[in-house]
Amino acid sequence: MDKIKVLFVDDDVTLGNIVTMALEDSGYEVHYQTSLTAIKPVIQELAPDIIVLDVEIGNKNGIDITPELKIIAPEIPILFVSSHVDASEVVKALNAGGVAYLKKPFEIEELTAYISRHTAAFHMQPMQIGRFTLNAEDNLLMKGEEVVKKLSVFESKLLKLLMLNMNKVVTREQIERELWEGGYANEQSLNNYIAKLRKYLSEDESLDLITIPKVGYKLSQN
Template identity: 55%
Template sequence: MEKKRILFIDDDMTLGTIVALALNEAGYETHYQTSLTAITSVINELNPHLLLLDVEIGKDDGIDKALRLKALAPDIPILFVSSHIESSEVARALRAGAVAYLKKPFELEELLAYVQRYTSDTFAEIRIGHFTLNPKERLLTTETGEARTLSLSECKLLSLLASHRNEVVTRAEIEDVLWQGEAANEQSLNNFIAHLRKYLQGDKRIDLHTVKGVGYKLVW
């Protein structure tokens, strides 16, 4: 059986060594580094099942980086570990797309439970009302098994909205994910939204709501 690959980034080498050893002993393949250097290349080469990330890595802000990483690899869960315990930091991490935020100091048993949960094969799928989204395959499937392949941009957008269920996602946040700092195409975004509304219309509980002048909110 293929080992689940974990990319762990934390500039605390003492903690990093302990955690990496514990993950390896638990049966995971762990790649540990102390900085965000060449992170894009590392993710492309390693294709990890989980990104374990500190919030403050040297002078870099892991949360700011997370949003771009989610655009690069929307199907890879991000789990933050940090000594920053402020609720505002936790909220900021979750808004950036993190699946969880583990506060330091933590027990290794607790960390391993999180890792097991977010590397399980079932976690790769996102439930949206009567639909199931598989970001890795870009498949949106109905309860009856009918599947539709989404474009990469449609999949990124739906994953982002679903990860912020019942919350407003601003146009700026969406544009950052879809165009990664390049000039955004407003008409393309409008088209993506229209497509998603059409795809999801089979479940009357789902509402992809426009928040005028701000962004969008996916409710179900």
């Protein structure tokens, strides 16, 4: 299963490494670079799902190069990050083609929320796991041409989150943040959702939905 690909360009190496590790831990594939050098061929070869672009990169400006990037990749959303909070700079960035302008310092959760919002089309693509396919658009769990289960919207979102973090632990806090939008998740309700997904996936013995006590859950494949 393909991961969402993020091209992250920022000349702050410390921040870049922290953000890269955090995004990878959240299930993204990240290509990080510290300059705009060869940015066009990188975009064409990598075909990222989103570009996270610093405004000031060395002596260059990410906003100024955006129109050129939009010519070669008009469909790829560009999310600007910057410590500059001047309104005119934000307007300039959005007029250049940016989808949003995130002000530094920012929380990783805030960044991932923007990435998730602007790569929503990716999540609508069918996702393969073992013998199953999750048709996210219609919330259908398929096995070949057979519909195994018409999932509820929440079941579909929860399964997608687990699939995007295949073989990694998804914490309860992450589920609350991403699926309950920061609200409190009822423990028994979440346990019930997990039990239902475990039942649906039981037809493929290579899959295992594991509960990590007091931590979260992990979807793995043998």
